[in-house]
Structures are given as structure tokens and as C-alpha cells.
Amino acid sequence: AxxxxxxxxxxxxxxxxxxxxxxxxxxxGSPELFWYVQYSRQRLQLLLRHIxxxxxxxxxxxxxxxxxxxxxxxxFAQEEDSAMYYCALSAYNTDKLIFGTGTRLQVFP
Amino acid sequence: xxxxxxxxxxxxxxxxxxxxxxxxxxxxHVSLFWYQQALGQGPEFLTYFQNEAQLDKxxxxxxxxxxxxxxxxxxxxxxxxxxxxxxxxxxCASSPTLSGPYNEQFFGPGTRLTVL
Numbered sequence: 001a002x003x004x005x006x007x008x009x010x011x012x013x014x015x016x017x018x019x020x021x022x023x024x025x026x027x028x029g030s031p032e033l034f035w036y037v038q039y040s041r042q043r044l045q046l047l048l049r050h051i052x053x054x055x056x057x058x059x060x061x062x063x064x065x066x067x068x069x070x071x072x073x074x075x076f077a078q079e080e081d082s083a084m085y086y087c088a089l090s091a092y093n094t095d096k097l098i099f100g101t102g103t104r105l106q107v108f109p
Numbered sequence: 110x111x112x113x114x115x116x117x118x119x120x121x122x123x124x125x126x127x128x129x130x131x132x133x134x135x136x137x138h139v140s141l142f143w144y145q146q147a148l149g150q151g152p153e154f155l156t157y158f159q160n161e162a163q164l165d166k167x168x169x170x171x172x173x174x175x176x177x178x179x180x181x182x183x184x185x186x187x188x189x190x191x192x193x194x195x196x197x198x199x200x201c202a203s204s205p206t207l208s209g210p211y212n213e214q215f216f217g218p219g220t221r222l223t224v225l
Contacts, residue, residue, distance in 0.1 A: 034212075043219070044202075045216065049212075052211070095140060096142065096157055096168075097152070097214065
């Protein structure tokens with residue numbers, strides 16, 4: 001079965017501290033992985049996708065097929081990073097997204 | 110338009126009532142998705158359209174749920190005989206094409222349904 005697990009409901013850090021939001025997935029084939037973010041009073045939006053190997057707003061995520069993980073990392077958190085973060089998977093040849101339960105990131109000044 | 114829009118933004122229904130939720134996708138977007146998000150959970154897939162064709166409805170929880178997109182643009186999600194467990198935020202998303210790993214879904218603000 002396809003499943004995405006985000007073990008932390010809440011992650012609190014101080015400004016300038018490193019951040020790692022964990023995401024593990026269960027899928028037998030080659031998954032397509034995404035991170036979506038929802039800032040306060042805004043709609044859900046794409047942050048980054050694994051295929052692009054990009055850094056967005058200082059965030060990066062590496063797909064580790066051996067550990068079936070796609071953790072989101074940022075070396076120095078900013079207050080504006082406070083938001084709800086969702087890891088999502090789409091199976092090969094389908095666009096529907098399977099989301100984790102989300103992690104709320106709080107960055108304190 | 111400015112983005113995906115949904116109406117109403119909030120809906121309160123008495124148990125047993127029928128409701129209809131509307132989604133206006135971004136103009137020209139081929140794919141349209143509906144998700145259900147219960148409190149404290151991530152969005153869960155309900156159904157998917159490519160133009161007017163409903164290609165996947167595997168996530169619809171029961172036959173009380175019905176979705177349509179007759180002209181390949183606006184979509185309506187209908188829930189008949191609402192139950193308390195239907196209370197959730199219903200999200201609509203659209204994307205330009207079937208783009209696989211480069212897929213980006215653009216989400217609407219959601220409709221919060223409360224069934225009393």
C-alpha cells in the first residue's frame with residue numbers, strides 16, 4: 001500500500017537553528033515525491049519536488065530510496081518559515097497525491 | 110483568473126441534507142482533483158478529472174459522494190444525505206497537464222463543511 005508518514009506533528013526551533021522535517025514513504029515502485037506548504041491563512045502550495053533537485057527558500061530534500069525517506073532540511077530557520085508542511089507522494093503514471101499528516105513548524109525569534 | 114476558487118467557503122448542513130460544493134479551476138487547466146481533509150489530517154484523494162472525463166474515483170468514501178465536470182471546466186462535488194463524519198475541509202486542485210514528476214497542483218482555499 002502507498003503511504004506517507006510524517007512522525008512529528010510539531011517541530012519548534014529558534015531562528016537560525018537547523019531544521020529537518022522527516023518524511024518516510026511506503027511504495028513498491030519509483031515514487032514521485034513532493035513537499036507542499038501551507039502558511040497561515042494561505043492555501044496549500046508546492047514547495048519543492050524531488051525530480052527538480054532544487055533549493056527553494058533555502059529548503060532542500062533528498063530522496064533516499066534505501067531508507068525510503070524524503071526529509072526536508074534547512075540549515076538556518078527563519079521566522080517566516082513557520083507553517084504547516086506536508087510530504088506527498090504520487091505513484092508512477094498517476095497524478096493523484098498521497099499526503100502525510102503534516103508537521104507544523106514553529107520558528108521562534 | 111487569480112487562481113482556483115471554491116464556493117461556498119463555509120457550509121453548515123443538518124444531518125441528512127444534500128450539499129453541493131463548487132470548484133472553478135485555473136482557466137485552461139486540464140486536470141482537476143478533489144481532496145477531503147479531516148481535522149488534524151493531511152488531504153486525502155477523492156477523485157480526479159482529465160477534462161470532462163472522471164478517470165479515478167477510487168477515493169470517494171461512499172455512493173453518497175458524486176462529482177462531475179460536464180464541460181471540462183467547473184466541477185461540482187455533491188454529497189447526499191450528509192453524515193457527521195462528512196465534516197471536513199474539501200479541497201479542489203487543478204494542474205495544467207498530466208505532467209508526472211513535474212506535476213504541480215494548484216489548490217483552492219477549500220470549503221469547510223460542518224454537518225450537525
